[in-house]
Amino acid sequence: MSPEEQVTDHLQSWEVAGFLDRSLSASEQSRIEAHLADCEECRAEVVEVADLLRTQPRGRRYLSVGLAAAAAAILVVLVWPHPENRRTELPGHREPPLTTSVAPTLVRPHAATTAVTEFVWTSVPQADRYRLALFDDAGVKVWETQTRDTSVAFPEGIHLRQGSSYFWKVEARTGWDRWVDSDLADFSVGPPRP
């Protein structure tokens, strides 16, 4: 019988909330972590609630309505076009903001590898430039480069320590001052196979 099948009692609402707010005692937190490790249903709930909280609309309606009305009134007074104080427009985002962005997916290197010769990732629609950063396991950036391609050769002059972990990510430029970054990927360099 798998651990999932053994779970009968699911977490209560206060336990899920307390776990996510990190407001529980150490023993309670540990008990809930043990439950979550074995209970797929509660884990899915925690993941979903965490995402709901992350994406929740900020501010209260009456406050935002009031602020919006006040801001609108101020704008009408200050920005209403008067021929005598028309200003030159400042540079900025002219296009509507992008609401969806596809992040680059890192292809290789990953996991354990014997040698790193190049970095490869997937392309991002409308991206005209990619910026790659490589970090050591202390989070220190050891190399950074930019390219228009979705791969780049790793320069021989940079030495990677065998057995150490490295992390890398790629940012794709999709517009003026707009970058979409990948998740971090990790790899380690091991000795060549005999």
Added chain:
Amino acid sequence: MADAVPAELTALLRAPDPGAREAAWAVFVQTHSRLLLHVSRRVARDYDAAMDAYTYLLEQLHHDNCRRLRGYTPHERTKFTTWLVVVARRLCLDHVRQRYGRPQDAGQEGSEGRAVRRRLADLVGEELDPSTLTDPAPAADPETQLRRGELKQVLASALSNLAPRDRLLLKLRFEDGLSAREIARILGLATPFHVYRRLQGLFFTLREALARQGVRDTEA
């Protein structure tokens, strides 16, 4: 410091008469309607279904003299809104399941789930046959079948000896397929780096445990 019992909830639960209660209810809904709509939309996905779920949600929160809201127990540092999201999501899910039934694919592991578990096997050690983790189909010959069973037991044993927090981290990463950023947020780790560094430590521990069980020497 969390808002232990927010003012709008206190006003609602302590309203002296029905008139005051309805007025307090209106304030409560006004204060939290955006959050409740956010939850309804997420659970239902479709506009009409979301509005139905929202209506059901308000009914249930208001029902029986706000019985569910009275179940809120202030807890130090726990936000009321976090608890409200949990309760609202559960109510919306109940409504959606009652009305539309459970999704047919619930509980079924897709190819994506198998892929992420295969990655765990890849990372723990290339000596381990990934299919021992994922493939319930019988092997071609009894010897291979036996070997798969043994390897599966060894890995299950190694995983069960990990601390609950570490097992949870591995499940979030390799069974649920969450990004390091999401895991860091859920487990309260400072950055995705901390997730990766912890994972590296766990891989090392698991490799050592597998090696002690002779997995390293069993490569054909």
